[in-house]
Amino acid sequence: MTDERELIGRAREGDERAFRELYDRHVDALYRFLKQYSDDSFCVEDWVQRAFIQAFQAIDSFRSSSKFSTWLFTIGLNEMRSDARRKNIVAFDSRELESWDGREEEQGDFLWVDAMKGWIRELDETKRSVFLLYEVEGYTHGEVGEMLGITESTSRALLCRAKQILRSKAQSQEKRE
Amino acid sequence: MNDRFYSNEDLPNGEQKRRMWRALRRGTRRRRSLLMFVPDLPSFSYGIAASVIVYFLAVGVLSTVRSSIAGAQPDAVRLDQAYQLAIEQFERVVPRVVASRSASSGPSLEARQAELAQLNTAIAELRLATGEGDLSPLKQKRLRQLYGLKLQILQEMIENAEVEL
Missing domain, CATH: 1.10.1740.10 (RNA polymerase sigma factor, region 2, helix turn helix motif)
Structure with a gap:
């Protein structure tokens, strides 16, 4: 090659x-x-x-x-x-990005369930991009930050927030079942 | 994660890939054809700029050399040019007037014309000699006398009404 x-x-x-x-x-x-x-x-x-x-x-x-x-x-x-x-086909949430202090730390392991693929589409554009680029495509936070025009710490924090949302959706579904 | 996340439905099929490639080729070819004659645009621009600078530099150098050569001409040459210019001015007028003279004034005019012809021959010979670099004071003096004589004859022809202005 x-x-x-x-x-x-x-x-x-x-x-x-x-x-x-x-x-x-x-x-x-x-x-x-x-x-x-x-x-x-x-x-x-x-x-x-x-x-x-x-x-x-x-x-x-x-x-x-x-x-x-x-x-x-x-x-x-x-x-x-x-x-x-x-x-207007993707949700953008710039206010959350501006108020982010980057102090949030990831809590525990993240367990992927197939249903999450549909929930990812409910995330706003930046969180969705951070999750896809870091977790799915395997880029580093530095590279994700470079691609999205955000800092590395913001990328970490947004990933953490995205995972929290997905986790809570998974827990809600478990309770319903 | 990558393999678990994506399914075959997320991938483009063969037809989609071909379609995108065709569109891509069209999009890039349009730009390339615009630059077909300029394979390296920055070098081309620098070349044009350099040519303009060299052109103006050459014109400037030539003008400077020409003016310095003109300024370096000896007094004898400049005096010769002044006489030539004065005679040319007279001659522009006189032949026209000579052509308008009546037939009765023929012999007098012919004599004047013969005199002028002899002077012209003498001046031409002397100018040829001085033009080859011989600027001896005697030849310069003789040339000025011939110029003076020619001017005098032309002046007399006009003043004595041998010709009609």
């Missing part, structure tokens, strides 16, 4: 095969991630292709110090956010 830095170097020189290989490597991950913000597959396709177009057009400005996927996800998230705000 070709080294990603080499691929990026070839893409910078305009090699279309390098673009194609970068696309093949990252399209599934970006698509399934953005799919968590909309059930409309055409809408998700639009975000994905716009993210790739922007990334390829600005490939010269990509800094090799970060991962290509981190950069691509950041662009994809921005595309989704601007579109979602315009169409």
